[in-house]
Amino acid sequence: MTTTEPTDVTRQQTGARSPGITYQQMLDADTHPVPDVLRLESPRYLGSDDVPIERYTSREWHRKEVDHLWKKVWQFACREEHIPEVGDYIKYDIAELSYLVVRTEEGIKAYPNACLHRGRQLKEYDGHCSEIRCAFHGFAWTLTGELQDVPAAWDFPHVDQRPDDFTLPEARVGVWAGFVFINPDPDAGPIEEHLGELMEHFEVWDLENRYVEAHVSRVIEANWKIAQEAFCEAYHVNATHPQILTYLADTNSQVDVWDHCSRVITPGGSPSPLLGDEHGLSEQEILRSMLDVRVDQEAPFELADGMTARAAAAAAARERWRPVAGDRVDQMSDSEMMDSIDYTAFPNFHPWGAFNRIVYRFRPNGDDHRSAIMECFFLSPFVGERPPPAAEVKLGVDDPWVTATELGMLAKVFEQDVFNMAKVQKGLETTSKPGATFSNYQESKIRWLHTLLGEWIERGEAQAAAAGQPVEVSRGTK
Known part of the structure; x- marks a missing residue:
């Protein structure tokens, strides 16, 4: 696997990185060898233009997606x-x-x-x-x-x-x-062509020999892209998940974009640069935050001299996974144990790397362009015969994520994420601003998704016009 270095031009276009060490510098301090796939860097400048809000609010745009995306894409x-x-x-x-x-x-x-x-x-x-x-x-x-x-x-x-x-x-x-x-398209190219680099990247992480330990879905009162975009960047952590700023380096995330996939890697076990030096968190304080230890409680253990919270938590994670993954965990880096490694294959498939287990899928909720279905799968290693896949737990609009105990602590984070989504939909329906604004680097994964979406719709409309087909936009009302 070839390591790619971003060019100076790309660095200038995507803007300065957040204060604090880079993700690659964090990898330099890892206690175990880091896989080559995490050493890849591929920032990509995709312009600074706004994305038209019609992509979220327009019935006409939804019909275009059905005809030129969902009927044509893997x-x-x-x-x-x-x-x-x-x-x-x-x-x-x-x-x-x-x-x-x-x-x-x-x-x-x-x-x-x-x-x-x-x-x-x-x-x-x-x-x-x-x-x-x-x-x-x-x-x-x-x-x-x-x-x-x-x-x-x-x-x-x-x-x-x-x-x-x-x-x-x-x-x-x-x-x-x-x-x-x-x-659905009989003339589509092979799946391998569509997934591209994603297949090579995941050779180091065996997702085939996993089982579906949990599968939870929920209806979201927002367009499927709004739901998906909430999981394509860590920039929102500061305002949406402030309780995890002490141990999640949100704005130190590395964002990579290739032709066929993209990813955001957010370091765990390290505080957010947004907290500033004045907080002066000790490694023990970081560990207490990760373990959710109250101020009136004793920590389950004290860090040895020179041990970081990140390294200690990674070591604990190895032992937690050892019964099902065996000695393989000894080859896993701290980053693979601690970090959110969120990949996306266009248009809506989100497998996470390493032992995160998470796979997301986001779909329109039937023919309603203002409603979506968000799904979270847990893909877990197993010993012996593969267990049967967990049955889907279906949550309605008003069912809180925390009722899905299968997701553990993740359900509480989802509560905060979903709280924003309907508000984003309502805001976009109301605003007089014609487009949504995204950052050049931290939200470049979202820009990549919209770039490809625009290409698919434009190509589909061109093909329909060449074939003399009318462009269907009128099923239902705006």
């Missing part, structure tokens, strides 16, 4: 272990679209979730079947999509004459690291 549908046996299937929905992802003798296939007779949804829930039979009139297909049964077939001689028209059409399927992706 998207994470499920894990392989969600459909381990032949006949297992899941229903994957995106906007108003619905697909069946089915395990067959020939491998995993995906079909539009619609009967070729009268169009009824073929399946309403995840499950297991030996055939795909419509509950309306009983048309049935094999798992591999061939028409198998037409009740009163004597009345459908025209169906017999058009076998290709009555074979279930297929969406493309790709698998990487145990994740199953689908693409």
Whole structure:
């Protein structure tokens, strides 16, 4: 893996770094060897223009996303272990679209979730079947999509004459690291081409041999991009999560952008530079904050002379993971144990590196452009036979994250994050300012997402115009 150094021009364009040591300098002090993937640096200047608020508030823009993004792009549908046996299937929905992802003798296939007779949804829930039979009139297909049964077939001689028209059409399927992706576009390139650098970066972290320990979703009263963007930068920690400033170096985050993926790495076990030198936190005080020890309580242990809170917490994390990961933890750096290593593959897939376990997915909530579904998966190592995946815990708009005990302390942080999202949506609906403003460096991951989104929409509209197709913008109202 080649280490890339940012150019002076890129550094000037992205602006000065926050006061305090850089992330790369923190890696220099690691007690263990640091993997090459964390030594990569790829800041990218993507301009300073505002992003039009119509991307969050406009029904017309939402329709463009459905037609030119969701019908054309690779998207994470499920894990392989969600459909381990032949006949297992899941229903994957995106906007108003619905697909069946089915395990067959020939491998995993995906079909539009619609009967070729009268169009009824073929399946309403995840499950297991030996055939795909419509509950309306009983048309049935094999798992591999061939028409198998037409009740009163004597009345459908025209169906017999058009076998290709009555074979279930297929969406493309790709698998990487145990994740199953689908693409409704039959002409799409391979999943490997779409994920690009992400696949190489994760060679050091084996996500395939994990299991879904937890899966929690919640309906958010905001556009899916607003929900997603809250997890694409650490700049918001200062105002949204002030309780963790003493041990999370928010503005010391390193932001990297490549062609096919991006990431934000936020150091743990180190205080925010925004606190300033006047706070003068000792390493023991940092450790107490990380462990959430009250002022009237004794810390569970005292740091040895010269030991940093970051190194001590990393050592404790190794022991916590040793029963399931074995001696592999001894090869893991402090950074892999402590830091938030949040990758994104366009448009909405967020796997975290190392032992963070987190994978996010953000989708429109049906055909509502002012509502989203946010999901958090925990992918955990295991010993012996892979445990079955956890059932999804579905939270509604008014259900607090803290009721999802599966997420532990993370649920409390999510409460603070979600508190902002509906307010952002309402603010964007109200403001007279035509665009949202993002920083050049700390929020460059968001700029990258919008750059690609704009390219997808522009390309889709150009292709539709070249084919003489009308641009559909009018399903529903603004």
